Amino acid sequence: MSEPRTGRRHLLLGASALGLGALAAPPVLGQARPFAGQTLNGAAFQSTFFEYLRAFFPEFEERTGAKLNFNTQAFPVYNQRTDLELSTRGSALDVINVTFIYSGRWIGAGWLTNLSEFVNDRNRTDPAWDAADFVSGAQSAMQDARGNTYGFAWEAGAMLMAASRADLIDQAGKAMPTTFDELIAACDAVQGKENMSAFVADQLHHWNWIPYLMGHGGKVFRDPPGNLTPELATPQAIRAAGWYAELLSKYGPSGVLSFSDDQAMRTQIAGRANFRTQAITWLVPLAKHADSTVKNTVRYALMPAGPQGNFPGSNSHGLGIPVGSRRKELAWEFIKWALSKEMLNRIVETRGYPSVCRRSVITGEAFKQAMTLNGQDVASLYLQVLELGGRSGYMKYRTVPVFPQVGDTINRGIARIATRQQDAQASMRQAQQDAIQVLQRAGVTLDAN
Amino acid sequence: MATNTALARERRFIQILAVVLAALVMAPFLWLLQMSFKTNAQVFQFPPPLIFTPTLENYEALWTSGFRQSFVNSLVVAGAATIAPMLLGVPAAYALSRWQARIAGTFSLWILVSRMAPPIAFTIPYFLAYRHLELLDTRTGLVIIYMTFNLSLVIWMMRPFFDQLPRALEEAAWIDGATTAQGFFRIILPLSAPGLAATAILCFLFAWNDFFFALILTRTEAMTAPVAVVNFMNYEGWEWGRIAAGGTMVMLPVLLFSLLVRKYLVHGLTGGAVKG
Known part of the structure; x- marks a missing residue:
């Protein structure tokens, strides 16, 4: 029985692979539990999407080390409270739902963080996250006249x-x-x-x-x-x-x-x-x-x-970051995680969620199956x-x-x-x-x- | 004989009319009550069934949801927002009643000013101050707000009661060796019981029914029952049975409280209207 040998060639190959891996992965994920000890405060109106997503929160907490404090309220209650919070530039919330009917007001007033800066920064966002995959009709309410993005849609009507x-x-x-x-x-x-x-x-x-x-x-x-x-x-x-x-x-x-x-x-x-x-x-x-x-x-x-x-x-609701948030990096990690292709596919597969906004998910088999209603392809x-x-x-x-x-x-x-x-x-x-x-x-x- | 029959007929007619009017007035509440014992599917049956198998599932759902905590919050906040203004306001009303100076009237008017401005005018300042003081989403924060509004109500409700009580009663007590405080607590307060009951109910009602400040100044920890009921209006569908059960639960303490002090309430609301 021969002992496994670690030769110079193996060492060089291993080191090269490690180096390439480090270059490919976004720096933030390279650290172990990079947000340990932080608490992310989020809010949205009650919807089945967040009910389904909540079941996966432990995975996010495990991955980042952060604690998630995500509250959902009735539609009018949420909008009233968040409008006040944003208008006073508060820092109580780190990630919020960008409600369709308020998106023009919130974006126009400068109350939301420009997410295009996060998307275009390779250190913060892996290009594989694929921001262009979100359907344009759903994203149009999340953008200003110059094309900057202030939210990513999780629901489209x-x-x-x-x-x-x-x-x-x-x-x-x-x-x-x-x-x-x-x-x-x-x-x-x-x-x-x-x-x-x-x-x-x-x-x-x-x-x-x-x-x-x-x-x-x-x-x-x-x-x-x-x-x-x-x-x-x-x-x-x-x-x-x-x-x-x-x-x-x-x-x-x-x-x-x-x-x-x-x-x-x-x-x-x-x-x-x-x-x-x-x-x-x-x-x-x-x-x-x-x-x-x-x-x-x-x-x-x-x-x-x-x-x-x-x-x-058509309308849409998205996830965004208030301009007053003190944990924008963590909030962006949450948005990327919650609206990744993988997570949306899991929610569609496990719960049949009908209103996703990523083209790759909508055209996928799981969504088609979930949205075949009474034998009809509604997807x-x-x-x-x-x-x-x-x-x-x-x-x-x-x-x-x-x-x-x-x-x-x-x-x-x-x-x-x-x-x-x-x-x-x-x-x-x-x-x-x-x-x-x-x-x-x-x-x-x-x-x- | 014919007159007696006519009188009896008239009385019966009035009684029936009273029952019909009472049923009309009570109809929204009774409709809500019967809805709270139906499933969502039964709520939307058409025509609505008058006889159905009642279910307690809506009340059970309230008990196992966050509504229970909100209900406790409402009880604590409304209770504290009744007791504290009564403790402060009743002696103040007595002092103003017995104050002989001309400025007393102006002073009373200024106290009333706090109730003249619409609540929405205070929203942003309160919200900002509370955020700075870390009073957002706390029961203490809500109690302070309700207390500021209730204090003027207590003073203005109780002052006419004290005005109508003859000073000779206190003076007799003083002659017998009572102090001012003893005269107030042992002579004046017992005589003002109907007024105290009516005022306490109105204070309780104001704090219990408030939606606006509870909506703006709470999040999850101090959320009160009226706001919690609205939380059953989900984006993809309203939980009608739970809304009805929550509404019934919100009305229940007020009904019970009012029934308990009904005797004092009627007297209290009319007492003080005529001086002397």
Whole structure:
């Protein structure tokens, strides 16, 4: 039996391999537990993603030596608290959720750390992490006008159409609608069948109505984010508002104008309403929720297109670092770990998470399997919508800091028409006036006409 | 005889009307209560079933979640924010009531000023000060805030009660050798019991029901029950059963407290309205 010999050649080879390995690995990972003793304070709104991710937190703590203190709160509670924390440049939080509707305000005010500096620094980020892998539609809300990135998306809401009882549509001899006219025809055909309303939506008209507005050739602002002159009283906007209000009042269940997201989803799950156009997060439960009575009859499709094209809404929420954080390096390690291809693939494989934003994961087998709903490939529909939003930039209106206030005027405008308090023309003129007032109060310069 | 029958009929009509009105007023609470005993699927059944198999799963979920700690926080904070202002404010109200100087009125008005500004005006200063003092997310921080608001309420509620009590009572006690403090504690306070009860309830209610300051100044450790209930509104779906159970639990202590001191409450709220 011969003894293993360590010759000079072996020693040289070993030393070379060690040297190459040290060069290839980012320095921070070269150290053993580089963040030992530090605590990372994070916050986000409650979502299944963070619930799933939490199960892997011990791995991050083991790898870095840091302790994770990550709190999740209800959506409105989180936004209120974080907005205050950021506006006072606090250091209580190191990693936060960059909420879509606040991203313009938070980035514009300089309250978030420029992550492009971290991504472009090889010492901090291994190029294999592949920042370009995030779908452009999801990332557009996380960037400023110069293209700097302030967050990486963990969730994307891509607006699709779902029919909870596609069997009723088949029975009526109709197909899944691809145009606005076909949607009305399909609603006519299934309205009242088996005590179901043909259409349901929640009360956030400033999200649900805009794709219909754009499909009719209208827009919210003249040329966002540079020119925020509202365009709510144009002939196209008036026509779109009247059309959508009619859709709600004629085909919606009673009380539809006050429905929350959840109520609308529950109505579909219970088989009380058929069509809905909404972000995928609210449509997947039709096929997967334990309480769903429509698992075997649900069908998905792209949003129907209007005379001027198809503009399905898309949004995203990301992870970012407050500018006041004192542990930015650790926060970046967390973001890299949480949104790595490996971690996202694990979450998709183990929990079937439906809203990931990395192209390589979306096009992967695990995601396709998780998003094959009632025999239908919904993953490809999801990717199409995200890419559409990223390419054409039509979602820019949604992240301007003043949109929430303008959105309120839109909500009121649609509600006035649907409740027959005003006709479409009068109501949208009122909405236009209200929007102008709101914008002027916010100090926004508007065009004279 | 006919008059008696008409009177009886009228009385019965009024009684039925009272029951109907009470049911209407109570309807939101009763709806919430029955929702708290339903599963999420039952909550969304249409038409809503009036007879169903009740479940305690929502209450069990509250007990095993962070809501339990938030409920304790609410009890501690609201209790302290009632007791402390009462201890400070009641003697202050008595002193102001017996103060003969012309400045006493102006002084009282300044005390009331703290309640005139909208709470939102104090948010940022409180938030910044608390962050500096490390009082964010602490029960102490919340108690201090509620105390500042409740103190003026106590003084303004209790002063008219003391005003209406004849000075001759204290003077008689003093003649009998009682000190000022003894006169206050042994003669005046027992006579002001309805006022004390009504004031304590209002203080408790203010602290118990507050959402705004608890939302802004707490995170996880000192979160109170009203904020914890909102936490059942998840991004991907609301937990309606738990929201209803949490809402019921939030109402429960106030209801019990009010029932216990009901007798004093009515007297306390009307007492002091007419002097003498």
